Amino acid sequence: MLTLDTAELSAVSFLLWAWVTAEKELPYLPMGEARSIPERRSISGDLQQSCTINWRCSTISESLVNGQVRFREVRLIGTEGEQLGIMSSLDALKIAEEAELDLVCISPTAKPPVCKIIDYGKYRYEMIRRDKEAKKKQKIVELKEVRLSPNIDTNDLATKTNAARKFLEKGNKVKVTLRFRGREMSHMNQSRYILDDFAKELADIAVIDKPSKVEGRTLVMFMSAKKN
Known part of the structure; x- marks a missing residue:
């Protein structure tokens, strides 16, 4: 025959009491x-x-x-x-x-x-x-990318700037990349002014979130729309 000492009986009694109390206090809700x-x-x-x-x-x-x-x-x-x-x-x-x-x-x-x-x-x-x-009121913010090159001409730069402006007006963030190839790599630091000028053209509606930095063969800058 299985026998239990006083301590074991107390433990069993406590577990039974806790189970019954839990059943009474809260129903099981799947x-x-x-x-x-x-x-x-x-x-x-x-x-x-x-x-x-x-x-x-x-x-x-x-x-x-x-x-x-x-x-x-x-x-x-x-x-x-x-x-x-x-x-x-x-x-x-x-x-x-x-x-x-x-x-x-x-x-x-x-x-x-x-x-x-x-x-x-x-x-x-x-x-x-x-x-x-x-x-419905929640705005989904997307990250749009605008790609530039070290030898970009004035007309192309204006086109890229207008594209970035439209993205920013819609509340999206913009990633501006300036990619270098071959010998262009030696002029990477001297070409930062392209991103600086790009940011100045959008200064009326945008701010720079992250200044230009080197990522492999690319200079990268992040911008977002100004908050009202």
Whole structure:
């Protein structure tokens, strides 16, 4: 027969207690799976409203809603942002149900966790709308390259300068390269003025991020548009 001493029994008891407590405090919520908002029921068990929405894993979808909120105590915020105090999850859910709204945990890591009474369907729609608008406003900055040569003539230099200006006006960064071949390598330092003149032509809209430096057979300079 397997026998356990007092220390071993205490350890086993503690592990069982920790497991049971964890099961009561937080439900298992698989990441990335389609889920549904728990049905809103009255305390007597009658169905008041059912709202099923499927979505992918996101900050919104990982919210604990209605029956998923199983903390011992929560800090409850009302529909107008007013503090309703600290109470059990069950009492908070009762208040939400009486208002025919949802109980949503907006800060599960706070002590105690913070919940708010809201219409979860409208809340989720508004968050998705704001996220889409924010993405539209984000500018994708690209690095464009303008290539020059030590023997570039005035017309070609003007063409390259205009091309760089258009890139900068669109908010992109510009990498200006001056490549040398064969005997041209011996005149690399003396040719830096080409990049300096190039930068001066764009000084009204651009700044030099990185001054010209040698990279193998090439002089390289980086520029970006001035910030308003």
